[in-house]
Amino acid sequence: MSKGVRCMRRAVSCCWLVLLLVSQVTVAELTIEITQGQDNPVSIAVAPFEWPGNKMAPEDLAEIVSEDLYRSGQFAAMPRQNMLSFPHYAKEVHFRDWRMLGAEYLLIGHVETDAANKRHRVVYELYNVPSGKLVVSGDFTASEKGLRSIGHAISDKVYEKITGIPGNFSTRIVYVTENRLKVAGKMASEYRLEVADADGHRARNLLRSAEPILSPSWSADGGHIAYVSFESNRPAIYIQELRSGNRTLISAFKGLNGAPDWSPDGKHLAVVLSKDGNPEIYTVEIATKKLTRITNHFAIDTEPRWLPDGKSLIFTSNRGGKPQIYKLEIASGEVERLTFEGDYNARAQVTPNGRYLVMVHRNHGVFHIAVQDLKRGVVRVLTETYLDESPSISPNGTMVVYATQLGDRGILAAVSVDGAVKMRLPSSKGNVREPAWSPVIQR
Amino acid sequence: MQPTTLVRFGMISALVVVLAACGSTGDTKDTGSSSAGASATGATTSAYDSSSDVKGSAVTNAAADEDIAVMAVQLTKVYYFDFDSAVIRSDSTEALDLLAKYLEQNRARSVALGGHADERGTREYNMALGERRAKAVENYLLLQGAYRAQLETVSYGEEKPVMMGHDESSWAKNRRVEAQIAE
Numbered sequence: 001m002s003k004g005v006r007c008m009r010r011a012v013s014c015c016w017l018v019l020l021l022v023s024q025v026t027v028a029e030l031t032i033e034i035t036q037g038q039d040n041p042v043s044i045a046v047a048p049f050e051w052p053g054n055k056m057a058p059e060d061l062a063e064i065v066s067e068d069l070y071r072s073g074q075f076a077a078m079p080r081q082n083m084l085s086f087p088h089y090a091k092e093v094h095f096r097d098w099r100m101l102g103a104e105y106l107l108i109g110h111v112e113t114d115a116a117n118k119r120h121r122v123v124y125e126l127y128n129v130p131s132g133k134l135v136v137s138g139d140f141t142a143s144e145k146g147l148r149s150i151g152h153a154i155s156d157k158v159y160e161k162i163t164g165i166p167g168n169f170s171t172r173i174v175y176v177t178e179n180r181l182k183v184a185g186k187m188a189s190e191y192r193l194e195v196a197d198a199d200g201h202r203a204r205n206l207l208r209s210a211e212p213i214l215s216p217s218w219s220a221d222g223g224h225i226a227y228v229s230f231e232s233n234r235p236a237i238y239i240q241e242l243r244s245g246n247r248t249l250i251s252a253f254k255g256l257n258g259a260p261d262w263s264p265d266g267k268h269l270a271v272v273l274s275k276d277g278n279p280e281i282y283t284v285e286i287a288t289k290k291l292t293r294i295t296n297h298f299a300i301d302t303e304p305r306w307l308p309d310g311k312s313l314i315f316t317s318n319r320g321g322k323p324q325i326y327k328l329e330i331a332s333g334e335v336e337r338l339t340f341e342g343d344y345n346a347r348a349q350v351t352p353n354g355r356y357l358v359m360v361h362r363n364h365g366v367f368h369i370a371v372q373d374l375k376r377g378v379v380r381v382l383t384e385t386y387l388d389e390s391p392s393i394s395p396n397g398t399m400v401v402y403a404t405q406l407g408d409r410g411i412l413a414a415v416s417v418d419g420a421v422k423m424r425l426p427s428s429k430g431n432v433r434e435p436a437w438s439p440v441i442q443r
Numbered sequence: 444m445q446p447t448t449l450v451r452f453g454m455i456s457a458l459v460v461v462l463a464a465c466g467s468t469g470d471t472k473d474t475g476s477s478s479a480g481a482s483a484t485g486a487t488t489s490a491y492d493s494s495s496d497v498k499g500s501a502v503t504n505a506a507a508d509e510d511i512a513v514m515a516v517q518l519t520k521v522y523y524f525d526f527d528s529a530v531i532r533s534d535s536t537e538a539l540d541l542l543a544k545y546l547e548q549n550r551a552r553s554v555a556l557g558g559h560a561d562e563r564g565t566r567e568y569n570m571a572l573g574e575r576r577a578k579a580v581e582n583y584l585l586l587q588g589a590y591r592a593q594l595e596t597v598s599y600g601e602e603k604p605v606m607m608g609h610d611e612s613s614w615a616k617n618r619r620v621e622a623q624i625a626e
Contacts, residue, residue, distance in 0.1 A: 212599070212603070214567075214570075214600075215567060230599070230602070233597075235598075255574060255596075256598065259570075272571070279571040279574065300568065302567045302568055302570070303565065303567050303568065316565070316567075318527075322527070323527075344564060346564060346565040347567065362564075367564065386609075387562060387609065389566065434566070
């Protein structure tokens with residue numbers, strides 16, 4: 001490469017850096033399409049919420065809740081045109097009508113607006129239709145901007161009351177997009193790190209670069225994201241605060257700087273460095289940047305992932321000849337192989353209850369997402385899509401979002417850990433990859 | 444663990460040496476000298492055109508520089524690998540021997556070795572695999588006489604494919620190490 005080209009490249013990367021954190025650029029809008037739902041979904045009717053005054057409601061809360069529940073694959077939401085009435089208060093509910101329509105649950109609600117303070121209080125009530133009994137009621141208050149979040153919070157309550165599992169509708173997903181653009185007559189890639197609500201709405205750009213971005217990982221409190229960026233033409237690990245956009249460089253050693261994974265206590269990152277000649281797993285104490293090497297093997301050791309106890313990690317290694325998943329206890333250094341089925345198992349994560357291992361698994365030469373029951377050892381392939389990778393489990397442990405290929409485009413897709421629900425999250429443009437599901441973000 | 448590492452490294456080194464021996468045949472030399480010859484003609488033309496009054500020594504230097512530049516252009520700079528493998532294939536050794544010779548004769552030049560993988564499998568594993576491939580090429584060149592200071596490796600994993608298809612013919616082209624010669 002000539003000096004001129006190098007300088008130009010450097011100048012171009014500098015330009016990108018200046019453009020970091022610019023959020024008015026158009027972001028990829030993700031939509032969710034259910035391709036397979038549960039066999040016997042719960043039937044729920046969400047009546048339109050009452051909005052005070054004669055202005056149009058800025059957000060259709062009932063629609064947000066309805067869509068959330070439908071997209072979980074576990075609910076059938078009644079279309080509005082099938083409803084015989086739109087009750088907002090208990091006294092307006094005629095259970096006979098809702099029984100006739102076959103609804104098992106009915107959600108009603110109304111909004112009280114404090115005009116002086118521009119605050120909206122949303123009150124909701126969930127009824128069991130056959131018994132006519134109140135299941136749960138409550139209220140949330142926010143500004144107009146926060147109404148969507150209230151919708152998701154109500155979805156979480158409804159989902160948890162009916163299924164017994166906390167809802168994940170208030171969570172977010174971070175992912176990487178790649179767009180191929182013509183720059184000065186030549187095709188070039190533009191990479192972005194974006195974050196969106198779990199339903200694909202409110203997408204926001206966190207970083208733009210002319211060089212690859214990969215392996216985003218959430219901090220336990222959902223406030224920061226660690227990732228790998230090639231913006232200097234070499235890999236480096238950064239931490240970025242979501243609220244401010246402030247970045248901290250964590251590691252830029254010679255060789256690999258990859259696969260960051262945030263520890264459950266939020267104080268460490270597990271990373272992969274090859275500064276000592278070989279890809280090994282290290283932990284970095286974030287406050288001091290102190291490194292501790294925790295693997296020592298001539299094979300490839302990569303993709304560390306903390307277990308919920310924070311005392312052990314799982315990782316991918318080809319020390320047995322092919323990539324397989326191993327577990328490592330940090331204090332003792334004891335290593336145990338976990339996967340034996342298939343000749344390629346990688347990038348694994350354990351469900352929050354510690355029972356299942358979700359991973360990329362090669363079966364008959366095709367890469368799919370598979371789940372292994374750690375108690376019984378049984379492996380089950382969950383997906384039928386093509387070139388599946390980067391699985392990330394939802395905080396309640398029910399869903400897995402992953403990257404796959406649809407035609408010529410990289411898209412995100414999701415599947416339930418039991419394999420019953422499948423969906424696609426196609427983007428309005430470009431390739432989308434490297435999804436990471438946020439933890440539950442405290443409101 | 445330590446002895447195993449050494450034994451393995453020893454075996455790999457031995458293998459590399461054997462492969463290298465196979466590579467450095469008469470053919471290699473022929474290619475090398477003929478390309479140098481061809482380049483001399485091309486280089487002198489441009490040097491004389493621009494500076495017919497320049498002293499002899501300067502012309503020679505310019506010609507030699509052009510020589511090297513043309514030789515650098517003519518070197519094969521992409522070496523392909525098998526799936527999930529960082530073993531240098533026999534079809535790359537001849538080209539690598541030439542590159543090593545070039546580096547031996549041009550100690551001021553350095554080479555950036557970019558390791559790549561195909562899109563199958565996981566991104567971070569592929570990042571490690573790309574590094575393995577770049578390092579395999581680096582080690583080969585070191586054994587053939589290049590200096591460590593002349594070599595630099597970086598892995599791009601599966602992030603920078605040259606072929607966009609999702610089939611074996613594209614994958615085969617994407618599993619590679621690219622050498623970029625710099626001053």
